[in-house]
Amino acid sequence: xxxxxxxxxxxILEALKLEDMTPEDIDEDAPLFKDGLGLDSIDALELMxxxxxxxxxxLKSPAEGKEIFQSVRTxxxxxxxxxxx
Amino acid sequence: xxxxxxxxxxxxxxxxxxxxxxxxxxxxxxSGSFLHCIDPDYKQxxxxxxxxxxxxxxxxxxxxxxxxxxxxxxxxPDAIITGTAFGCIENTERFLDPLCRGGEETLSPTAFMQxxxxxxxxxxxxxxxxxxxxxxxxxxxxSFESTLLDAVxxxxxxxxxxxxxxxxxxxxxxxxxxxxxxxxxxxxxxxxSVAMLLAAGDGVPDALCEVSDVRIxxxxxxxxxxxxxxxxxxxxxxxxTFSLFGRCGSASGLAVxxxxxxxxxxxYSSVLVVNESGSNAGFVFLKIV
Numbered sequence: 001x002x003x004x005x006x007x008x009x010x011x012i013l014e015a016l017k018l019e020d021m022t023p024e025d026i027d028e029d030a031p032l033f034k035d036g037l038g039l040d041s042i043d044a045l046e047l048m049x050x051x052x053x054x055x056x057x058x059l060k061s062p063a064e065g066k067e068i069f070q071s072v073r074t075x076x077x078x079x080x081x082x083x084x085x
Numbered sequence: 086x087x088x089x090x091x092x093x094x095x096x097x098x099x100x101x102x103x104x105x106x107x108x109x110x111x112x113x114x115x116s117g118s119f120l121h122c123i124d125p126d127y128k129q130x131x132x133x134x135x136x137x138x139x140x141x142x143x144x145x146x147x148x149x150x151x152x153x154x155x156x157x158x159x160x161x162p163d164a165i166i167t168g169t170a171f172g173c174i175e176n177t178e179r180f181l182d183p184l185c186r187g188g189e190e191t192l193s194p195t196a197f198m199q200x201x202x203x204x205x206x207x208x209x210x211x212x213x214x215x216x217x218x219x220x221x222x223x224x225x226x227x228s229f230e231s232t233l234l235d236a237v238x239x240x241x242x243x244x245x246x247x248x249x250x251x252x253x254x255x256x257x258x259x260x261x262x263x264x265x266x267x268x269x270x271x272x273x274x275x276x277x278s279v280a281m282l283l284a285a286g287d288g289v290p291d292a293l294c295e296v297s298d299v300r301i302x303x304x305x306x307x308x309x310x311x312x313x314x315x316x317x318x319x320x321x322x323x324x325x326t327f328s329l330f331g332r333c334g335s336a337s338g339l340a341v342x343x344x345x346x347x348x349x350x351x352x353y354s355s356v357l358v359v360n361e362s363g364s365n366a367g368f369v370f371l372k373i374v
Binding site: 016017018019020021038042045046049052053 | 133134137138190192194198
C-alpha cells in the first residue's frame with residue numbers, strides 16, 4: 001500500500017501541475033480538498049481522469065469521487081480494490 | 086457624447102526585453118524562423134498553486150494587465166476587451182493531441198476549458214473580480230484594431246470610464262512549422278502580449294497619448310489615400326513593426342504600445358500605426374496629450 005501511495009502522490013503532482021511540491025509535502029491522511037491540499041472541483045475531474053488513464057477505473061460521476069478522494073490513502077485503498085490495470 | 090480617449094499605461098511581453106521600455110534604446114535584432122517571448126520569472130508574480138493551471142499566454146496577459154493597472158492606480162477596470170488572432174494554441178494542442186492519439190477518451194478538462202479564444206479575457210476578469218463588459222475579438226491580423234475600436238466606442242459613449250484592453254498571441258513549434266510552410270515574409274514568426282489601460286475624459290494629464298482614431302479598412306487599394314489623410318508626423322508600418330517584434334497576431338498591438346511610448350517620450354507629436362493584413366488594413370492614430 002505504501003508503494004501505491006507514493007505512486008499516487010507522484011501522479012497527482014504531475015496531473016495537477018503542482019510543480020514546486022514533492023511527494024513528502026503531501027500528507028496521505030490529510031484532506032485533498034479545501035483545508036488540506038486545497039484542491040477544487042476541476043481538480044476532482046483531473047483526478048477522475050487520472051484513475052481512468054492509469055488504473056482503468058471509471059467513476060460514474062464526480063459525486064462518487066467524494067468518498068474516494070478524501071485523502072491519498074482513501075484513493076490508494078479504492079485503487080487497490082478496483083484497479084483493472 | 087464624444088469624449089477623448091487616452092492610453093494611460095501600456096506594458097508588453099514580447100521578443101524584446103519584457104515589462105520595460107529600455108529595449109527601445111537598443112532593440113534586439115531578430116533572426117531565425119520563429120522566436121518565443123522573453124519571459125520574466127513568473128514565480129515573482131504567482132504562487133505555485135495559482136500558477137499550476139496557467140498557460141504561458143495567461144501568465145503573460147495577467148502580468149501585463151496587472152502592470153498597467155498598477156501604473157494607472159486602477160484596481161478593477163470597468164471593462165475588459167481582449168484580442169487574439171489564434172487563441173490559446175498551447176492548450177488547444179494539449180487538448181487535441183490526446184484526443185487524436187487516445188480515441189476521444191480521457192481528455193483533460195483543464196486543457197479543454199482553457200483552449201477557447203475567450204479564455205484569457207475571462208480568466209483575467211475572474212482574477213481581478215471584474216464583472217463588467219467582457220469581450221474577445223479574434224479577427225486574424227486586425228484582432229487588436231477590433232479590440233481597440235470596441236474599447237474606444239465603449240469609452241466615447243460613456244459605457245466605461247476605463248477599459249483594460251489587450252492582445253495576446255502565442256506560437257508553438259507545430260504552428261510555426263505549419264505557418265512557415267505557407268508564408269515566407271522575411272521576418273521571424275513570433276508571439277507577444279500587450280495590455281493597455283484606456284481612459285476617457287476631457288483631459289488625462291498623466292496619459293501616454295491620445296487615441297485619436299481607430300479604423301479598419303477592407304479596401305487595400307485605399308490604404309495610401311487613408312495614410313495621407315491622417316498627416317501623421319511618423320507612420321509606423323508593418324516592416325518596422327515586424328523587424329522589432331516579429332510576425333505575430335499581436336504585432337499591431339505591440340506597435341501601438343511602442344508608438345504610445347515614443348509619443349510619451351517626446352519623440353513624436355503624432356504616430357499613425359498602419360497594419361496591412363491580407364485584405365484588411367488597420368489604422369491607429371495616436372497624438373500627444
